[in-house]
Structures are given as C-alpha cells and as structure tokens.
Amino acid sequence: MRWRKEGLIYCPDGSQPWAQAHAMIPTPIMLDRERIRVYFSSTDGGMVGRVGYVELDAKDPRRILKTAQDPVLGIGEPGMFDDNGVNITSIVRNGDALWLYYFGYQLGTKVRYFLFGGAAVSNDGGESFERVQRVPVIDRTQNEPLLRSAPFVLKEGNRWRMWHVGGDRYIEIDGTTRPTYDLRYLTSDNGIDWGRDSKAAVSLQGTDEYGLGRPYVLRCAEGYRMWYSIRTHSLGYRLGYAVSSDGVAWTRRDDVEGMEPSGDGWDSDMVCYAAEFETDYGCYLFYNGNEYGRTGFGFARLDSGSR
Numbered sequence: 001m002r003w004r005k006e007g008l009i010y011c012p013d014g015s016q017p018w019a020q021a022h023a024m025i026p027t028p029i030m031l032d033r034e035r036i037r038v039y040f041s042s043t044d045g046g047m048v049g050r051v052g053y054v055e056l057d058a059k060d061p062r063r064i065l066k067t068a069q070d071p072v073l074g075i076g077e078p079g080m081f082d083d084n085g086v087n088i089t090s091i092v093r094n095g096d097a098l099w100l101y102y103f104g105y106q107l108g109t110k111v112r113y114f115l116f117g118g119a120a121v122s123n124d125g126g127e128s129f130e131r132v133q134r135v136p137v138i139d140r141t142q143n144e145p146l147l148r149s150a151p152f153v154l155k156e157g158n159r160w161r162m163w164h165v166g167g168d169r170y171i172e173i174d175g176t177t178r179p180t181y182d183l184r185y186l187t188s189d190n191g192i193d194w195g196r197d198s199k200a201a202v203s204l205q206g207t208d209e210y211g212l213g214r215p216y217v218l219r220c221a222e223g224y225r226m227w228y229s230i231r232t233h234s235l236g237y238r239l240g241y242a243v244s245s246d247g248v249a250w251t252r253r254d255d256v257e258g259m260e261p262s263g264d265g266w267d268s269d270m271v272c273y274a275a276e277f278e279t280d281y282g283c284y285l286f287y288n289g290n291e292y293g294r295t296g297f298g299f300a301r302l303d304s305g306s307r
Contacts, residue, residue: 003258003285003300008266009062010054011296012042018050018071019043024293025214026286028277029091029098029126034058035065036279037126038286039072039100040297041087049085050074051102053126059281061299073100073120073129081106081116081136089117089214090152091126092191098122099191100129101162103149104136111170112177115149116140119192132192141196144168147181148198152215153191154247160188161247163201163215163226171210173233180210183228185248202242202250208232212240214273217247226250227285229272237272239287259285259300266295273297 012019019042027039036056041049050071057063076082082104090101100120105113116136120129138148147167154161167181184198202212211231218225223245230240239259242250262268267289274287283302289295 001257002303003256004303005258005262005267005300006298007062008289008296008298009056009286010038010064010067011266016042016069017044018074019052020045021047022049022293023054023296024049024288025087025089025273026275026288026297027088027091028275028284028286029093030058030277030279031055033280036061036277038297039088039091039126040293041085043085047085048075049087049105051086051088051100051129058279061284061286072122072127073102076104076118076131077134080104080134081114081139082118084113086118087150089150092153092155094121094155094191096123098126098129099153100126101137101151101153103151103165111146111179114140115147115165115179117149117151117164119151137192138162138164138186138194141198144184144198146170147179149181150214152217154217154219155191158189160191162186162188162194163217163247164198165213165215166198167211173210178210180204182212183215183226199248201248202226202228202240202252205252208234213237216275218276223247225276227274227276229274230254237270237292239271239274259287261289266290267298 023040051073052068055066085105092099117138144166150165166184170177183202185201186194213229216227224247244250285300
C-alpha cells in the first residue's frame, strides 16, 4: 500500500473549556455520502479527556463543516473507572442506535493509572451518549489486572466481535512507570457481556516493543485487516498493520509505505491511532501525530490501485 499524506485537519483552538488540547484517537463514521463525522477525545486544562467530534466534507476532509460545542460523552462519577477521562475507540451502528466504545482513566497511587473499557449508546444520531452501565464492559481479570482497554468492535449479524488492548504489568522507562500490553480478542451476544477469557490476537515482537495500542479492524474481500500502534523504546509510537482470514489469527505486515513520521511539523515525532475509512471519493487514513494527538489529527489518502 502507498499512502499519501494530505496534512493536518483539526486541533482544538482552546476556546472551549473541555477542549483545551488534543484530538486523540480519530474515529470516523459516515453520516451520508457527503459528510464524515470524526469523533475524538480532547482534554481540559487538567488533562482530563472528553469525547467530541467534527464533521468533514467527504470530498475534501480538510474542510470542516461542523464542530461539537459540548462533549457527547463526559467523565464518569467520582470513584468510577472513567472518572479521570474517557477516550473513544470505536463506533458501531446497531439498528437506529449508535454504540460508542471507549476506555476510561482512573488514577492510581503506586502505578500511574488503570484503563478499562466501557460502552455508551446514542439514540439521537450521535449528538449525545448514555453509558450502558456504570462499570466497565471489559473489567480486570487474572491475566489482565491493570489494562483491559481500547475496545474496537464489529457487529456481524447477531455476533459482536472485539479486539482490545490487554496488559498485566508496568515497567520503568527513563524513571517513569509505563504499562506493557498487546492485543486480545473477545466475542459477545449482546455487545455488553464479553466474558473474561481473551484470546491472543497480535503479540509484541522483539525487545524494543513494549506496547500495541488502539486496534482498528476492517472487513475486506480476503478477510480482515487491522491497524494498530506500536510503542517502542527506540522510536516512540509507529503504525502497525496486520491481516487475517478469520479475525482470530493475524499476520503482521508492518511496513506501511508513506506513513512514517514527517521531516517536520505536527507528525514529525510520532504517527499513531490510525483509522482507515472508505468513501465514494477515495480511501482515507485518519491518524494522530506528535504527543499522542496534542497536535490534532490529519489524514492520508490511499493511492489508486496500490492496495
């Protein structure tokens, strides 16, 4: 595949209290043939995240048509798993409703934070979301006691399928504790009850990698393909890519042409959190750049015939 970067689309201007910085983890959905809505998480002055969106012209995604004035999903109640921030990772159509999957931050003392996955539902076209429950839909387990996070969900008939981040330990890097994690797989009959035994999906390779983040999975003629973010000791975050015939067993193909960090600018240090999206006007890849999306999100376009 050959991707051509088209530049930055959106970064908060700081005019809204809940969106002082970041447009993390762009998550697109088609409203109609001409409009793409991209959900993301922005942070307030205390670095606490809430979910908002922008609507884009499908023909030219650099053209912003509308910006959410208020969050569509705020933080959880004090003491809940998402009381210190929420990050969207997936949007699913279920009949007339939209289901939003996210992960919540809860701060720790001996470790920096805990991350677990939740779900919320919208019945007003995605303008607001209500949690399906106050507790995580993927909570801690014996094998994933610290992180069970970043759920990406596809609904196939009556079966719900989830690929998510899982981890069981923190490591120290340059004097800071950071989690180590890879990608796991679950199924559900209703989108809420996912069970406790995740299967391995994509695993870490070598000694330089210590995290595989935000899976984004698509159906294709050959089966499935997945984007994810590779966290390394030497290079920070880079994009990864894998293919599968069944969505369970994956083969990594991480050499994605055209999606390395740029020589300068908003994505010169980091590229991460990619979401591939097909429109009538071309195939786009929305992604974050430096500082995990502090500089906003942009997009690349797939060159014709390069898949």
